[in-house]
Amino acid sequence: MTVGRRRGEELEHALLTAAWAELLEVGYPKLTMDNVAVRAGTSKPVIYRRWPTKAKLVLAALAHYVPLQESDIDTGSLRGDLLELVGRGIERFRRVPGDTLPGLITDTFREPDVFEDLRRRFAQDETPELIRPLLTRAVERGELRTDRCSDRILRVPFDLVRSETVLYGMTIDDAALTEIVDDIVLPLFRLHCGTPANHTAPIAPATGR
Amino acid sequence: MTVGRRRGEELEHALLTAAWAELLEVGYPKLTMDNVAVRAGTSKPVIYRRWPTKAKLVLAALAHYVPLQESDIDTGSLRGDLLELVGRGIERFRRVPGDTLPGLITDTFREPDVFEDLRRRFAQDETPELIRPLLTRAVERGELRTDRCSDRILRVPFDLVRSETVLYGMTIDDAALTEIVDDIVLPLFRLHCGTPANHTAPIAPATGR
């Protein structure tokens, strides 16, 4: 049943695959180093040599199976860009087992380095860097007057997405995505980054209640 | 050394106190039923008779030590009410050890009943019920035209607070609170719930960048 002695990348890939499969099957709390080792057809020391804690292993699996999408976004309108960007974010969170991010937060809360890594990939830090280019292009197109606004404003769209997905375990459908962009994010951006006088974009809410 | 045989509420209180102390000292992941029992001067079966899982024990300790504050809010203005309400929420989250809520989410993710309980106390569900009365009074005062808007809009303030506290492990100071209310929440409420024509409240952002 042996596949021969693997090493290097091949072995690493087998481990991440095993970790990911365990994550999907039993969830973060019940994922064990033992089972990952067995599933990968290897032994625990091989895992510990690479990732000294369960959190680091899972974070590595997450980075491998739910990578950041770096491709540029340019749909021609700020609204289109935001729908695309936030939609991608929702899709990313959708692929992460619901107990995984809270589990990682819990386990890394007292380990600043890993917590920082986690944050960079799945939390706040991704937002400003991702969103500001959209605003910059919107200014170039004449949709906004400036791309200067506080980070907190920029974080709003993903804060809402994370709240619903990570904290509430909900899924966000297209209607909800539209509501977030049209009723919350776009108005805020227009308020804080200004709207040229002749621009006639609708500011009224898209959905009522 | 014995304190006599305790029962009922006295014993329960000792257990919740021990659990809370462990939570503060070692954090959620390292809190063990064994240590809670020892700290409370009792034994594990006594705990398990009341709370069959660590998550339920911790949630009970949380409900005991960080209770919902039900007292009414009426400062005379929507802005004042929001500052008070969101400020209270921030204070509540500040008192919860940072790894506790994510830990509870992780461990209860597959137990709908406990997860629901957790959500009711520390997540989404508290928001609409808490905020809508503020809007209703604002309408009565003539600050807004209507209190009808989608739940998602109502959730915005606490979604932002939770993102920063629970997910990022940050603390929110008064300046941040002011920014959230003045630059994000109030404008959104005014946009979606209308502003009477003669009302002259400032809509401009309070902070720039």
Place this chain on the structure above:
Amino acid sequence: MTVGRRRGEELEHALLTAAWAELLEVGYPKLTMDNVAVRAGTSKPVIYRRWPTKAKLVLAALAHYVPLQESDIDTGSLRGDLLELVGRGIERFRRVPGDTLPGLITDTFREPDVFEDLRRRFAQDETPELIRPLLTRAVERGELRTDRCSDRILRVPFDLVRSETVLYGMTIDDAALTEIVDDIVLPLFRLHCGTPANHTAPIAPATGR
């Protein structure tokens, strides 16, 4: 479902019955005070008020359900008397669950009073008192010259029976009983208590090999 509140002898009998039933069903090691209480439809303190240890409870149940048989034996011959007496002993041991006597010995080994009680009822002490009268009558009938011989000789028959039943968990059938009496016990008694010159009882072994 309640039978009314019992007390005194009725309650005691219910407890002994429950203990005996547990003994038969699950055996001595798995008999628990808890289960006996439940089975008897009462509670543990009621048991402990009467028998402070499991061993004493079981010994009481044993004394109740496998009592000493005191009726006189007089078949007219020493051989007949021995067959009857040893046969009765075998029957008594047969009715005691196989793990019970060793269990009692183990648990009472360091409690001289209970151990003594156990020994009186199920071990060595019963032998000399029971057997010597048989010898006395045999002397009166002229089968033996004297009833004086060492206790160890008198204990032989029941030592053999106890070895096979208690220690080996075996059952002793009639053939084995006959062999014990004819090939071992009778010859020893005749050797040590003498045989009148004109007595013509067979001394040859009843069974060969």
Place this chain on the structure above:
Amino acid sequence: MTVGRRRGEELEHALLTAAWAELLEVGYPKLTMDNVAVRAGTSKPVIYRRWPTKAKLVLAALAHYVPLQESDIDTGSLRGDLLELVGRGIERFRRVPGDTLPGLITDTFREPDVFEDLRRRFAQDETPELIRPLLTRAVERGELRTDRCSDRILRVPFDLVRSETVLYGMTIDDAALTEIVDDIVLPLFRLHCGTPANHTAPIAPATGR
């Protein structure tokens, strides 16, 4: 404090030693796997990997510390051989804590394989195999006519020893040993295995009462 990580035989020996010490100190009923582990400076899983039950552990300790003595016996006379053999048996039982064999019997009564092992080492089975060679040599020397007699006869000496030691918790001194051999065992063997006509060994009892 640590003795370094032990493995294999060294560790096994430490466990058996700890078990044996516990047996001597607190006796079979109060011997716990926990305490054995602590005493051996290791942990319970290490024990359970080797012996899944307390009975098997104790039996292993017994086999290690009270081994069967295989050395040949040849004193030149049947009486001498028996005194030696039975004396060795008494010595073996003397070294076993008094509650241990009954405890093992109790706990293994429903596990035929372990019970069998126990029986082979400390009960009936040892007897015929050990005694018959003595008879065979006695025949060769002309002390007996045949070595053919029933197993039950052969078991008599050790049945008596076991009764007194295991069941009564008594110790057997030299006088008692002599009585058993001279007054019970030798006469029975001579009766059932015959005595050559010209043999002038005394058949009269050595002790009276």
Place this chain on the structure above:
DNA sequence: CCTTAATCGAGACGGTACGTCGTGTCTTTAT
């Protein structure tokens, strides 16, 4: 007849041990 005392039933308590599982380290053997 009614009070009083005793004991029943029910079950929680402080505690010990169980047998299992997971962690992170270490040793051994084989590649």
Place this chain on the structure above:
DNA sequence: ATAAAGACACGACGTACCGTCTCGATTAAGG
């Protein structure tokens, strides 16, 4: 040198029973 394999020390898990204690409810006996 590192992989595979697995044992090791450790500690926590959740459960079972122990023997004790508290608390009404019920019963029997005595005033």
